[in-house]
Amino acid sequence: MKRLPTPLGLALLTLLLAGAVVLRLAIGRDAHGPVLAFEFLDQRLPRVISGVTVGAALAAAGVLLQSLLRNPLASPDILGLSAGSGLGVMVASYIAFLAGHGIGGAESLGISAGLASTLGALVAIAIVFLFAQRKGVLDPTSLVLVGVVVAMMCGAGTMLVRQLLPDQGLAAGRLLLGAVRDVAPRELWVLSPVCLVAIGFAALWTGAMDAASLSDDETRTLGVPLGRLRAILFIAAAVLTADSVLLAGPVGFVGLIAPHAGRLLIGPRHGPLLAAACICGSTIVVFGDALVRAIDLGSGQLPLGVLTALAGGPVLISLLRQQRAGV
DSSP, X not given: OOOOOHHXXXXXXXXXXXXXXXXXXXXXXXXXXXXXXXXXXXXXXXXXXXXXXXXXXXXHHHHHHHHHHTOTTOOTTTTTHHHHHXXXXXXXXXXXXXXXOGGGGGGGGTXXXXXXXXXXXXXXXXXXXXXXXXXXXXXXXXXXXXXXHHHHHHHHHHHHHHHHSTTTTHHHHGGGSSSOOOOOHHHHHHHHHHHHHHHHHHHXXXXXXXXXXXXXXXXXXXXXXXXXXXXXXXXXXXXXXXXXXXXXXXXXXXXXXXXXXXXXXXXXOHHHHHHHHHHHHHHHHHHHHHHHHHOOOSSXXXXXXXXXXXXXXXXXXXXXXXXXXXX
């Protein structure tokens, strides 16, 4: 695929996002009746903002992780960050129950849920980073395998904690549905700016991320503080993943697909790539949310995570084949 000039590529992606937003705004609960003003303002518009935030957060986290680990297979769900973040939410929910806040779970803890979610993501990526190395070098195959194991263990821990709650975690479990959900305005107006600030802060380091694509010795020769850069990328990716989990639960493969789509369209430079990936991620989530709202299964709404997994699974298999072939 021929790469486009950066301004043209970003403009094209923005138009696609605008189309997805218009489509989502046009689809509501009652497709046969008029759109009421309160439905538009109280339900559709907040869900669009939430979808844009979730998509941008996951895509940005994918870019940061792929730069940090110098591996195109890195993404929040594959490396266990999303599962670790979800476990953090459930642990916060259980602590809230023990503290006498009822079974409302992590929602009653407010900012503590966000901190627990971020901590869970940080612990997950730290474990993956530690155990996926061979003689001090990250092995791509081990990275994926360790990430899958960490994700499974965090998922098992989440189920265990849910069983300890009197309602089996139903109240807090709705935070982990893997779908763009209706959120309280206060929650949305806190998490969206946090996501924007994290992405903006990461954008300040995109030049260093370009240099870090070289070997460690070459990167240090260029004057890049590699240790500080890695710490920043670790924390930013964890915050962005936690943001997305709190808003929509674990939505898989967006953090894998969006960076690769951006890289194919405008190239590998991290400055334009970060912007392109965020727009791609937002488009995927908003368009996917429009699809799940339009598809009537008769037995409930299709989870967004199902659609993203169906799209992302083949992408991951293709990337694994390229890694083995040395492409």
